[in-house]
Amino acid sequence: MSSWIDFKAVGEIVGVGLLAGAGLPALFAVGMRAMSLPGRHGATVDADSERVLGGSRAGIAIGVLCFACVVAAIGYGIYIIVVAGHGK
Amino acid sequence: MASNDVVMGLVVATALSFDFTNGFHDTANAMATSIATKALSPHIAVGLSAVLNLVGAFLSLSVAATIANGLVNTGLVTLTVVFGGLVGAIIWNLTTWYFGIPSSSSHALIGGVIGSMLAAAGEHAVKWQGLVSKVILPAVLSPFIAGLVAAVGTYLVYRISRSMRNRSRDHGFRIGQIGSASLVSLAHGTNDAQKTMGVITLGLIANGTLHAGASAPLWVIVSCGLAIALGTYVGGWRVIRTLGKGLVEIQPPQGMAAESSSAAIILLSTHFGYSLSTTQVATGSILGCGLGKRGAQVRWNTAGRMAVAWLLTLPSAGAMGALSYFIAHEVGGTGGIVLDLILLGALAALIYYRSRATRVTPVNVNSTWTGSVAPSEPARAPARL
Numbered sequence: 001m002s003s004w005i006d007f008k009a010v011g012e013i014v015g016v017g018l019l020a021g022a023g024l025p026a027l028f029a030v031g032m033r034a035m036s037l038p039g040r041h042g043a044t045v046d047a048d049s050e051r052v053l054g055g056s057r058a059g060i061a062i063g064v065l066c067f068a069c070v071v072a073a074i075g076y077g078i079y080i081i082v083v084a085g086h087g088k
Numbered sequence: 089m090a091s092n093d094v095v096m097g098l099v100v101a102t103a104l105s106f107d108f109t110n111g112f113h114d115t116a117n118a119m120a121t122s123i124a125t126k127a128l129s130p131h132i133a134v135g136l137s138a139v140l141n142l143v144g145a146f147l148s149l150s151v152a153a154t155i156a157n158g159l160v161n162t163g164l165v166t167l168t169v170v171f172g173g174l175v176g177a178i179i180w181n182l183t184t185w186y187f188g189i190p191s192s193s194s195h196a197l198i199g200g201v202i203g204s205m206l207a208a209a210g211e212h213a214v215k216w217q218g219l220v221s222k223v224i225l226p227a228v229l230s231p232f233i234a235g236l237v238a239a240v241g242t243y244l245v246y247r248i249s250r251s252m253r254n255r256s257r258d259h260g261f262r263i264g265q266i267g268s269a270s271l272v273s274l275a276h277g278t279n280d281a282q283k284t285m286g287v288i289t290l291g292l293i294a295n296g297t298l299h300a301g302a303s304a305p306l307w308v309i310v311s312c313g314l315a316i317a318l319g320t321y322v323g324g325w326r327v328i329r330t331l332g333k334g335l336v337e338i339q340p341p342q343g344m345a346a347e348s349s350s351a352a353i354i355l356l357s358t359h360f361g362y363s364l365s366t367t368q369v370a371t372g373s374i375l376g377c378g379l380g381k382r383g384a385q386v387r388w389n390t391a392g393r394m395a396v397a398w399l400l401t402l403p404s405a406g407a408m409g410a411l412s413y414f415i416a417h418e419v420g421g422t423g424g425i426v427l428d429l430i431l432l433g434a435l436a437a438l439i440y441y442r443s444r445a446t447r448v449t450p451v452n453v454n455s456t457w458t459g460s461v462a463p464s465e466p467a468r469a470p471a472r473l
Contacts, residue, residue: 006221006360013356014233021234021352022241025268025345029248032260036252050259074271081278081359082147 020077024070031066034059092295095167098425099291102174104315107284109181110193111141111319114280116327117190117350117370118272121343123453124332125258127265130323130450137273138321144277145313150361151279152304155286158218158361159198162293162300164209168416170291171425172208173201175432176409180401182439188326188334188448188461189397192365196405197283198223201290203406204413226357226364227398231372234353238373241345242380249341261340268347273320275354276366281316283363285309325448326461331370333457334390336378346370346377368398387457 032052039055053060118140119133128136156162177193177200184191198219205213249257285304292298298305304312332338338346350366350373357364371394378386415431416424446462455465 009360009362010229010233013353013360014236016356017233017237017349017352018240020356021237021349022244022345024352025241025264025348026244026248028264028344029245029341032257032264033249033252036256036260049253050255052256052260074267077355078147078274081355084148084150084359 020073024073027066028070031063031070034066035063092167094422095171095425096291096295096297098422098429099167099171099174100288100311102171102178102429103284103288103291104311106174106178106181106193106197106287107281107312107315108319108322109178109185110197110280110284111138111316112322112324113181113185113190113193113319113327114276114366115320115323116331117366118269118276118347120328120331120370121338121346121374122265122269123328124338125262125265125340125343126454127262127340127343128269130325130328130453133269134321134323136270137276138317140270140273141277141281141320142313142317144274145281145285145309145316146277147274148278148358149282149285149303149309151282151358151363152286152289154218154222154361154363155198155283156289156293156304157301158222159215160201160205160290161209161213161215162290164213165205165290165294166208167291167294168413168425169204169208170201170287170294171428172204172411172413172416173197173409174287175412175428176200176203176405176407178432179408179412179435180405182436184397184401185324185326186439186443187397188330189394190327190331190367190371191394191397191401192227192367193280194283194363194365194367195223195227195398195401197287198363199402199405200409201287202402203409206406207410207413208417222362224402226362227368230353230357230364231368231375234349234369234372235376235379237353238346238349238376239380241349242342242377245341245345246381258340261344264344265340265347268344268351271351272347272354272366272370275351275358277313277316278358279354279363279366281312282358284312284315288312323450325450325453326443329448329453329463330390330461331374333454334387334461335371335374336384336386338374338377339381342377342381342384345380346373349373349376365398 037056037059177196447467452463
């Protein structure tokens, strides 16, 4: 039976899939949320504006860190696939 | 020997034609959501997707190996078998494109080759275990896994960003979508371009050009990458319309969650050598992003029609693969293959001609969904005076 269905592979696809496929967009959302935090002056923003940046320096720094993590994770994933896909 | 080389040339040309139909049939998988949320303009979306498909084709060869060596007994494959399978797959791809149904090009290809193989050598020639464990089970599981991941992603994304203003949130996620849609295109290249490479390799093995167990030569990788990129660039607007507008009215955060889920699942499966259907993954993700957002409406009747088409894909493409093998084999030699190609060309022309009546273009691809792929607006923008 186990030669017909590889439970380990399916489990890994679900687990890593959730981590990368749902976790990374969530991290992206955290970054955006941080970037939109209002700054010290609390300037009123037009409700119709598309502007994401809220003005908080710490928020922007956290946002940049989140986006960097997302990019690094994607890069690492592609690297693994390229190495494995040509290794055998 | 010389006539065999002519046949080999025709088989390669047919395989690249299939790859082309695979490209335009599947542009939707990567780009439908971005086009629907206007994260990318239609023309830029297909161009970007084409380039990334080409890049993706070079990244991994795991799936090509499965197709070339894991499904049928390579010792019994002849060029006519490969050819029959390809013709069956192209016919099914064109038919489903006409109806705007995002069916699996991979299953069309695999079904076609297996049907043709059955017609040629009987059932002992097929590696049923390879078929079930590497094709059928992933096909059944993948849309559910993709849907689950997309639903969780959508829920998290909305939850985290709920205090943001709608317009700035959508703006941010549109930017994110450019990245996630690009990844799906790349992933598509790593999985789908491989399938045609696998089939051409199978043909080369059958022809004696390569030994059994060989991997795809460089010219095969390059030409397959180019064919799928060209197909992608032409853009299957009918299928893009169904996926982008027919299932769920997609907002940018949902689009990004759906695309991230698709990219992750496809890349992971490539890694394990599963030749899954990128189409079914993308559809599962889109349904999931509809389920993950409170109040979003999912059009289950459209989804149901797709599911029926998916069930029919393997047997239908198989039957057409068997038929075209039969025609080519009965007539015999190069003549049989040429006759098949003439019939295929006539059928393709007929389908294209019929499709003109309900033409979908970059102009009307996003027009309101009224129950079918037939667009509710004209195919051209009204002339400015």
